[in-house]
Amino acid sequence: MMTPDWIANARLPAATLDPPPPGPVDAEGLVLADLKLDAGRIAAIAPPGTAPAEGTLDLDGGQAWPCFVDLHTHLDKGQIWPRAANPEGTLDRAREATRADTIAHWSAEDVAARFEFGLRAAFAHGTAAIRTHVDAGVPGQAAITLGVFRDLRDRWAGRVTVQAATLQLLELYDGEAGERLADLVAESGAILGGLTRRTGPDFDAAAMDARLDRLFALAAARGLDLDLHVDENGDPESRTLAQVARAALRSRFRGRVTCGHCCSLAVQPEDVAAETIALVRDAGLHIVSLPMINLYLQGRIPGGTPRWRGVTLLRELRAAGVPVALASDNCRDPFYAFGDLDALEVFRESVRIGHLEAEIGAWPTAVGRIPAGVMGLPDRGVIRVGAPADLLLFRGRSMSELLSRPQSDRIVLRGGRRSDATPPDHRELDALRGIRGDA
Ligand SMILES: [Zn+2]
Structure with a gap:
């Protein structure tokens, strides 16, 4: 799903939420929620169970962070x-x-x-x-x-x-x-x-x-x-x-x-x-x-x-x-x-x-x-209605799960759309003078 309408069952760091969440926050500062996305932005932060079945990316309790x-x-x-x-x-x-x-x-x-x-x-x-x-x-x-x-x-x-x-x-x-x-x-x-x-x-x-x-x-x-x-x-x-x-x-x-x-x-x-x-x-x-x-x-x-x-x-x-x-x-x-x-x-x-x-x-x-x-970037580092849907979606649910693996399979959403960017190959630098010892 390249551009989901909803992200369901996401654990969000409460400290990134603006305003702070009304619902329960766990001992690691995480709160479970559904996120509605629209036109590249966060349109709603809703209690889990709100998202419809269609057009939804279900994180199954995985964490979602702002970029x-x-x-x-x-x-x-x-x-x-x-x-x-x-x-x-x-x-x-x-x-x-x-x-x-x-x-x-x-x-x-x-x-x-x-x-x-x-x-x-x-x-x-x-x-x-x-x-x-x-x-x-x-x-x-x-x-x-x-x-x-x-x-x-x-x-x-x-x-x-x-x-x-x-x-x-x-x-x-x-x-x-x-x-x-x-x-x-x-x-x-x-x-x-x-x-x-x-x-x-x-x-x-x-x-x-x-x-x-x-x-x-x-x-x-x-x-x-x-x-x-x-x-x-x-x-x-x-x-x-x-x-x-x-x-x-x-x-x-x-x-x-x-x-x-x-x-x-x-x-x-x-x-x-x-x-x-x-x-x-x-x-x-x-x-x-x-x-x-x-x-x-x-x-x-x-x-x-x-x-x-x-x-x-x-x-x-x-x-x-x-x-x-x-x-x-x-x-x-x-x-x-x-x-x-x-x-x-x-x-x-x-x-x-x-x-x-x-x-x-x-x-x-x-x-x-x-x-x-x-x-000076008030829309960055926050999950807020109206902010860009630039989000990181992880498999890790708890902090122990999140920080025990590199999360190389993370999904990056940019403007609500799944990014296909990959880190560049180090070999690309071989053409620079001196990198391969040919200075
Ligand atoms: Zn430095």
């Missing part, structure tokens, strides 16, 4: 692993390998082919909106990559909403060059980004504060949101998350501020972490955690086994009222050798890594409603 929102990816870096491997698996080595690959290979054609490969994978797995960071550290690269972004964003409109944020050290916003980059970001309809972390014993916190003030001013002057990579390390003294929160409060910033990673929060003394979490909440920051990449890059010991998971304080942040998203981050590049932009994999691994099952009913919003709010 995913993936808030933090790196589509410009994706798929370069064959020519930029990182056998040591460290963050420093990943940065070096990526920089060398950027200088050697990142023409518009190269970036576009890999960027679109990522979009096709995400689309096939059921993602409706995605934000990518674009590396802006190598001179001239931001203009090339943002050009690719604008083109692909426009060509993919209606299938996947694509947003981009720049990624570079804050010192690169100093002076005229910083103004020019901020202008380019504004002209591209993108988001201002950057990297904050303690860089060693000679780290100058006051200089970081000044640079954050400049960054917030550059964003405010252009009406831009901010999306930063923050404290992606296991150094308890790396406390720039609190600095970002204070900068947001100082500037009375009106845009949305998202902080990714925030790994070091997890290795700080309890009182220090609690104080930072309260600041983050008061400043209205959004946190996005990238658990699969943290597990990969953090805690590397030469020849040894990692001793910590690398993820931020997911449960404590959520409990304090901070909006927390979970996202993909890197795919098949020096920062992560694996990955396919499947937000269900991200969700599944995050639950296991972060012990999220105790509050499992709240967490589907981390790959839906919460990132949709950050991206």
Whole structure:
């Protein structure tokens, strides 16, 4: 059935329903319902048993989720692993390998082919909106990559909403060059980004504060949101998350501020972490955690086994009222050798890594409603009458069933119509320069 009129006996995450369900919600936050679809939209959310026999796709208790929102990816870096491997698996080595690959290979054609490969994978797995960071550290690269972004964003409109944020050290916003980059970001309809972390014993916190003030001013002057990579390390003294929160409060910033990673929060003394979490909440920051990449890059010991998971304080942040998203981050590049932009994999691994099952009913919003709010997409991540019938239909009934298998047989509905998209074959990338060792 390509375009069912009804989806029957679906278990819906209650946290994705707007308004909340009137009926009983089970211990995993799921509610059984029938969904009426009409003209590509959700037309009714009805008690089970409402759907007629004809024209109905019966899920037999399987879950139905809104299509995913993936808030933090790196589509410009994706798929370069064959020519930029990182056998040591460290963050420093990943940065070096990526920089060398950027200088050697990142023409518009190269970036576009890999960027679109990522979009096709995400689309096939059921993602409706995605934000990518674009590396802006190598001179001239931001203009090339943002050009690719604008083109692909426009060509993919209606299938996947694509947003981009720049990624570079804050010192690169100093002076005229910083103004020019901020202008380019504004002209591209993108988001201002950057990297904050303690860089060693000679780290100058006051200089970081000044640079954050400049960054917030550059964003405010252009009406831009901010999306930063923050404290992606296991150094308890790396406390720039609190600095970002204070900068947001100082500037009375009106845009949305998202902080990714925030790994070091997890290795700080309890009182220090609690104080930072309260600041983050008061400043209205959004946190996005990238658990699969943290597990990969953090805690590397030469020849040894990692001793910590690398993820931020997911449960404590959520409990304090901070909006927390979970996202993909890197795919098949020096920062992560694996990955396919499947937000269900991200969700599944995050639950296991972060012990999220105790509050499992709240967490589907981390790959839906919460990132949709950050991206300014009120119709995404929700199951609501009038919203697009962009739905993921799973065989898994309980969370244990859902998260025990990859759900590769999921049905993706786009505008009420069953999608036949499949993830692209990795062999398609063989034609890119250097991927098969022929650079
Ligand atoms: Zn990232």
